[in-house]
């Protein structure tokens with residue numbers, strides 16, 4: 001994958017992403033950080049140092065071009081993990097993923113990976129790491145800066161950004177690059193009302209027959225409006241998949257919140 | 268279909284496909300140079316004072332160690348000072364690669380969790396930064412040599428292959444230590460002791476020829492020893508370094524580079540789930 005933006009058009013209904021029997025386990029240290037000291041101590045006691053978290057379990061999922069798939073689920077359900085597997089960032093522990101096209105993830109392009117560098121540097125470095133060329137990024141940069149409405153702040157270190165400004169820049173990068181497959185993981189949650197509206201409009205614009213969109217969100221109203229398909233993930237398994245209103249209704253019933261204001265609200 | 272299909276499957280132990288890995292690394296070479304540049308900029312090495320510091324810092328260091336030598340031996344001469352600066356500056360190329368490399372993976376967490384790219388780019392960038400910091404010290408050294416009146420000879424050109432060997436060793440060490448730090452995060456806190464010990468075990472504050480025969484074992488177990496010794500022969504004494512010395516240094520560098528890279532490449536796919 002050398003380029004994110006330039007590739008031939010894909011036909012509608014052609015498979016964009018195919019996930020088969022996907023399993024993913026994280027191995028984390030029981031202590032805050034794995035250290036030599038802790039390992040040496042554990043040797044004496046013979047205790048295990050790692051905890052295994054099963055984040056995804058036998059997930060099957062197909063996404064076609066022309067589809068806008070919403071992914072819902074409680075915190076820790078495995079949504080972000082699934083997205084990282086599809087983007088090729090996390091290798092699966094079991095199963096197989098086939099991706100037919102270029103992928104861009106949001107928060108992706110590693111935007112903001114180095115907080116002491118400016119927004120501009122971070123956009124460039126993130127893009128270069130993702131395999132774009134300098135010229136490609138330069139070609140997109142003005143649009144990114146303009147869409148994010150950050151003004152002069154684009155040249156300020158990213159540690160001085162508010163979380164909303166951070167999200168603005170990340171969204172702008174992902175929405176400007178125009179990949180075949182765009183994954184947006186909870187990006188709209190911290191923007192203010194105006195930017196939220198703007199980015200929602202951009203997502204609607206990006207819906208097209210030769211693109212596949214995957215939106216991870218807790219904002220049910222947004223998903224009902226934008227998606228034509230929704231998958232509900234719970235404890236690493238897909239519980240239900242299908243028509244948005246149906247799946248979301250079932251999910252809300254599961255949450256026992258009914259149609260309370262909190263879940264419809266775009267937060 | 269013209270866009271290639273990417274397939275992600277559980278990885279087997281061992282190396283990824285090297286041809287593909289190299290291609291994806293090569294296509295991101297601008298990342299390495301841009302990353303090094305912005306890191307240096309962030310450390311203010313793009314300003315006049317920053318660059319001045321790159322020159323003053325090694326001078327001060329060599330000054331401090333020279334005082335140490337004078338006090339311990341009760342006197343010294345200019346050749347000793349030239350030897351000290353030459354070897355100390357090269358030593359700092361390695362030590363800066365180690366300190367920059369050790370946290371390169373753990374500090375790049377955000378990028379690693381959100382972008383798919385060859386992870387080895389990060390320790391490589393750390394070595395490039397160390398090289399950027401090394402270059403001005405070459406000029407400092409040459410000026411010192413002129414001022415002291417030490418002779419310039421054609422044999423000094425042997426320094427070039429020795430420098431290449433050093434860079435290979437620095438790469439190997441940075442890649443290895445950045446990988447180890449993912450599994451043992453306290454390596455970073457041990458590192459200052461490690462580099463300090465390496466400095467004393469290397470022919471920097473003394474010359475290899477003065478070493479007590481009983482301590483000759485250092486020449487064999489310290490990867491830096493043959494390299495620094497050859498460096499001093501070429502640059503300070505204007506002699507051709509012993510071939511056996513250079514070969515020994517080369518063997519260390521190639522060995523550490525290959526073993527470290529093997530570990531790194533066979534492990535890097537699981538870095539993201541371990542950060």
Ligand SMILES: Nc1ncnc2c1ncn2[C@@H]1O[C@H](COP(=O)(O)OP(=O)(O)OP(=O)(O)O)[C@@H](O)[C@H]1O
Nearest residue numbers: 026028053055074075076077078079080081082540
């Ligand atoms: N880097 C990590 N190391 C260890 N465990 C992790 C890591 N990231 C996620 N997990 C675990 O994997 C599970 C799924 O996490 P994930 O981030 O995919 O959830 P999510 O559905 O995105 O949740 P949220 O709605 O809060 O974003 C959780 O149990 C979490 O604890």
Ligand SMILES: [Mg+2]
Nearest residue numbers: 079080081185
């Ligand atoms: Mg998440």
